[in-house]
Amino acid sequence: MASGASENAAAASREAFAAWVDEAPEGRAFAQVLVRKVESGYEIRHMDDADAEGMDFHDDPRAAREISRLTEAGEHRPLKSAPNLRRGWSLRAADARELSVAINYLYPAAIVHWRMEREGKLEVTSYRENAARQSGIYKRVQRLSDEGVQNAARACCEDSVCLKTVRWDVDAETPLAMDRGEGEIPCPEPCSLFVAFARRARLFEREERERDAAGLTPSEREDLAALVEAAADGETTFAREAEFEEPRNERRIRYRRLTLVSRLRNGE
Numbered sequence: 001m002a003s004g005a006s007e008n009a010a011a012a013s014r015e016a017f018a019a020w021v022d023e024a025p026e027g028r029a030f031a032q033v034l035v036r037k038v039e040s041g042y043e044i045r046h047m048d049d050a051d052a053e054g055m056d057f058h059d060d061p062r063a064a065r066e067i068s069r070l071t072e073a074g075e076h077r078p079l080k081s082a083p084n085l086r087r088g089w090s091l092r093a094a095d096a097r098e099l100s101v102a103i104n105y106l107y108p109a110a111i112v113h114w115r116m117e118r119e120g121k122l123e124v125t126s127y128r129e130n131a132a133r134q135s136g137i138y139k140r141v142q143r144l145s146d147e148g149v150q151n152a153a154r155a156c157c158e159d160s161v162c163l164k165t166v167r168w169d170v171d172a173e174t175p176l177a178m179d180r181g182e183g184e185i186p187c188p189e190p191c192s193l194f195v196a197f198a199r200r201a202r203l204f205e206r207e208e209r210e211r212d213a214a215g216l217t218p219s220e221r222e223d224l225a226a227l228v229e230a231a232a233d234g235e236t237t238f239a240r241e242a243e244f245e246e247p248r249n250e251r252r253i254r255y256r257r258l259t260l261v262s263r264l265r266n267g268e
């Protein structure tokens with residue numbers, strides 16, 4: 001898209017977004033934030049702080065960049081649409097332009113995608129199309145089976161781990177069979193975090209021929225041992241969000257629940 005056209009699209013999106021907020025006296029929920037029209041412009045805060053007082057106040061929309069960087073526990077947030085936005089702040093935006101600056105730091109590209117979807121113009125890229133463009137160490141995601149893509153999407157993209165609503169499919173003939181989410185922000189294409197997880201899922205698939213007498217692959221055995229040890233030590237926190245090589249990674253555990261638990265229970 002020419003830069004003039006993309007500037008026009010951005011301007012139209014921010015005006016549409018501000019108008020959508022203006023229409024709602026109680027404000028609008030957008031992923032984890034509440035956006036309200038106030039006398040001096042717009043106010044943005046965490047949904048769970050809707051009625052809280054004594055918040056850290058910011059009147060520069062660029063403060064959203066720092067707010068979105070770390071979780072409450074001080075960990076890096078590689079996926080801005082993960083439901084781990086910290087609380088305790090409120091942001092003032094003077095007008096539609098400042099509002100879009102703040103929202104774009106909190107949820108990059110969300111306003112443009114939101115508007116495109118409302119106008120029926122959101123361009124969607126399937127998993128297979130996205131995978132065909134990968135190179136280097138990510139090229140192997142092209143070999144992930146359809147079932148692997150389905151399980152990776154359920155592990156990575158449902159609302160409990162990502163608040164975007166999944167619009168892409170495995171390919172044109174193979175829809176994702178999952179709870180796609182209910183939020184306002186559409187996801188038109190597998191993100192880089194998802195592709196990294198797909199690579200890990202493909203590594204799991206490659207172990208299929210190495211199952212032991214109990215039917216476990218080497219990494220399944222390793223994960224079970226690590227999780228039992230962690231539980232015995234009272235370790236209840238997840239590993240970092242993008243550390244998929246860690247047995248205690250939340251998405252990895254969700255994937256194991258899908259691919260391993262029924263086999264364990266049924267003794268297969």
Ligand code: SF4
Pocket residue numbers: 079081156157162163164165166187189190191192193194
């Ligand atoms: S691919 Fe999945 S994890 Fe990534 S932004 Fe989309 S819905 Fe979220």
